[in-house]
Amino acid sequence: MVTPTKPLAKTPAARPVVEADRLTEAIELLFFAYRDFISDPDEILARYDFGRAHHRVVHFVGRNPGITVAELLNILRITKQSLARVLKQLIERGFVEQETGKQDRRQRLLYLTAQGRELEQRLAAPQRARVAAALEKAGPGAGEAWRTVLLELVNEEDRAEVERRIAKAAAEQR
Amino acid sequence: MVTPTKPLAKTPAARPVVEADRLTEAIELLFFAYRDFISDPDEILARYDFGRAHHRVVHFVGRNPGITVAELLNILRITKQSLARVLKQLIERGFVEQETGKQDRRQRLLYLTAQGRELEQRLAAPQRARVAAALEKAGPGAGEAWRTVLLELVNEEDRAEVERRIAKAAAEQR
DNA sequence: CATTTTATGTCAGCCATGTTGACATATTTT
DNA sequence: AAAATATGTCAACATGGCTGACATAAAATG
Numbered sequence: 001m002v003t004p005t006k007p008l009a010k011t012p013a014a015r016p017v018v019e020a021d022r023l024t025e026a027i028e029l030l031f032f033a034y035r036d037f038i039s040d041p042d043e044i045l046a047r048y049d050f051g052r053a054h055h056r057v058v059h060f061v062g063r064n065p066g067i068t069v070a071e072l073l074n075i076l077r078i079t080k081q082s083l084a085r086v087l088k089q090l091i092e093r094g095f096v097e098q099e100t101g102k103q104d105r106r107q108r109l110l111y112l113t114a115q116g117r118e119l120e121q122r123l124a125a126p127q128r129a130r131v132a133a134a135l136e137k138a139g140p141g142a143g144e145a146w147r148t149v150l151l152e153l154v155n156e157e158d159r160a161e162v163e164r165r166i167a168k169a170a171a172e173q174r
Numbered sequence: 175m176v177t178p179t180k181p182l183a184k185t186p187a188a189r190p191v192v193e194a195d196r197l198t199e200a201i202e203l204l205f206f207a208y209r210d211f212i213s214d215p216d217e218i219l220a221r222y223d224f225g226r227a228h229h230r231v232v233h234f235v236g237r238n239p240g241i242t243v244a245e246l247l248n249i250l251r252i253t254k255q256s257l258a259r260v261l262k263q264l265i266e267r268g269f270v271e272q273e274t275g276k277q278d279r280r281q282r283l284l285y286l287t288a289q290g291r292e293l294e295q296r297l298a299a300p301q302r303a304r305v306a307a308a309l310e311k312a313g314p315g316a317g318e319a320w321r322t323v324l325l326e327l328v329n330e331e332d333r334a335e336v337e338r339r340i341a342k343a344a345a346e347q348r
Numbered sequence: 349c350a351t352t353t354t355a356t357g358t359c360a361g362c363c364a365t366g367t368t369g370a371c372a373t374a375t376t377t378t
Numbered sequence: 379a380a381a382a383t384a385t386g387t388c389a390a391c392a393t394g395g396c397t398g399a400c401a402t403a404a405a406a407t408g
Contacts, residue, residue: 020302022317022321023302023305023306023309024237024298024302024340025321025340026305026309026317026320026321026324027298027301027302027305028233028237028340029320029321029324029325029328029336029340030208030211030305030324031230031233032324032328032332032336033323033324033325033327033328034204034208035251036327036328036329036332037204037327039329051392051393051394052393052394053393053394053395056205059202059205063198063202068355068356069355069356069357070354070355070356077209078394078395078396079395079396079397080355080356080357080358081357081358081359081395081396081397082394082395082396084356084357084358085393085394086394088357101355104354104355104404104405105403105404105405106354106355106356106402106403106404106405107355107356107404108355108356108357124198124201127201128194128197128198128201130327131197131200131201131204131327132197133326134322134323134324134326134327135197135200135323137322137323137326138319138322138323138326139319139322141315141319142319142322142323143196143200145312145313145315145316145319145320146200146319146320146323147196147199147200147203148308148311148312148313148316149207149308149309149311149312149316149320150200150203150204150206150207150308151203151207152307152308152311152312153207153210153211153304153305153308154203154206154207154210155210155213158206158210162203162206166198166199166202166203225363225364225365226364226365227364227365227366242384242385243384243385243386244383244384244385252365252366252367253366253367253368254384254385254386254387255366255367255368255386255387255388256365256366256367258385258386258387259364259365260364260365262386275384278375278376278383278384279374279375279376280373280374280375280376280383280384280385281375281384281385282384282385282386349408350407350408351406351407351408352405352406352407352408353404353405353406353407354403354404354405354406355402355403355404355405356401356402356403356404357400357401357402357403358399358400358401358402359398359399359400359401360397360398360399361396361397361398362395362396362397363394363395363396363397364393364394364395364396365392365393365394365395366391366392366393366394367390367391367392367393368389368390368391368392369388369389369390370387370388370389371386371387371388372385372386372387372388373384373385373386373387374383374384374385374386375382375383375384375385376381376382376383376384377380377381377382377383378379378380378381378382
């Protein structure tokens with residue numbers, strides 16, 4: 001016989017590029033990691049009587065000062081009615097402010113207030129710490145691999161935009 | 175002066191292990207990746223009139239045949255009332271079945287029916303494809319880095335259990 | 349310039365899925 | 379026999395998605 005019924009030990013013979021088991025593990029790990037990752041800011045948000053929806057808005061407005069409502073909707077992939085609810089609260093309570101667009105006066109450009117920036121920092125701190133620790137633990141090169149895999153998980157048609165967006169936003173952080 | 179105010183070009187001098195920009199990127203990418211990753215099964219679920227909560231139950235019951243309600247609750251981190259709602263529907267419609275525990279007759283061990291396994295496979299297929307493509311694109315070693323980083327993102331107190339669980343479940347997949 | 353399109357806001361109501369609190373039942377443990 | 383455990387269930391509520399309809403101001407267009 002040419003091929004044994006079971007692969008020998010750890011020899012990678014004619015196996016698929018990524019084995020099914022590994023794939024299932026990867027999918028499951030993503031669930032667990034995300035579960036705990038997003039749990040970090042919850043306690044902080046509760047103190048402000050905000051939820052995760054507020055967090056997302058604060059994050060993306062912070063990362064993209066002057067972002068329009070339409071752009072924010074495209075990032076979050078929710079309806080304007082859903083966004084309006086949390087955005088209204090953030091504005092009323094002084095975490096976000098609007099400014100009429102100069103070229104296009106229909107647009108409402110969004111900015112964090114000083115208070116908003118403070119909240120953003122508080123929310124980001126534990127997540128940064130968690131990710132930093134994980135990347136360090138995984139050793140050099142892990143950051144790059146991580147970045148590549150995550151980017152490839154994004155829908156192909158949105159990938160270029162996401163790439164541009166994270167680069168642009170990083171450059172804008174004065 | 176000993177230390178220049180700005181690090182020179184790309185020379186990794188006395189920089190933090192993971193720079194702030196990279197961290198922010200990583201956090202943001204996780205959002206985008208997860209957003210698209212979980213969007214895959216939505217269309218399929220809608221055909222069955224199920225939601226993401228059903229997906230999670232089907233996944234973890236499929237991965238852990240004979241899992242108890244308590245274990246499932248510990249994985250999902252939701253209340254038993256929330257679980258009961260979706261579990262009831264899955265049982266009524268013949269995707270999940272219960273069996274009284276043999277050692278402990280208070281327990282209700284959960285299993286997928288044939289129909290349930292079929293649904294599980296359908297839901298998993300696009301996610302597997304997406305992850306497989308991403309890992310391939312990221313090259314050899316990416317899978318290992320990915321695994322390590324994700325595992326390190328899990329709460330420290332739950333890490334051992336998650337590790338054990340994904341290993342055990344993989345072994346159990348007959 | 350009149351018309352259409354666009355960016356945004358808002359009202360009203362529905363649905364999925366999370367929460368708390370209270371209580372019931374069967375079974376196991378002490 | 380009593381206490382603890384695993385599960386189920388009822389009721390009420392909150393968050394954050396959704397659809398549909400309609401309003402306004404500003405820009406773009408023929």
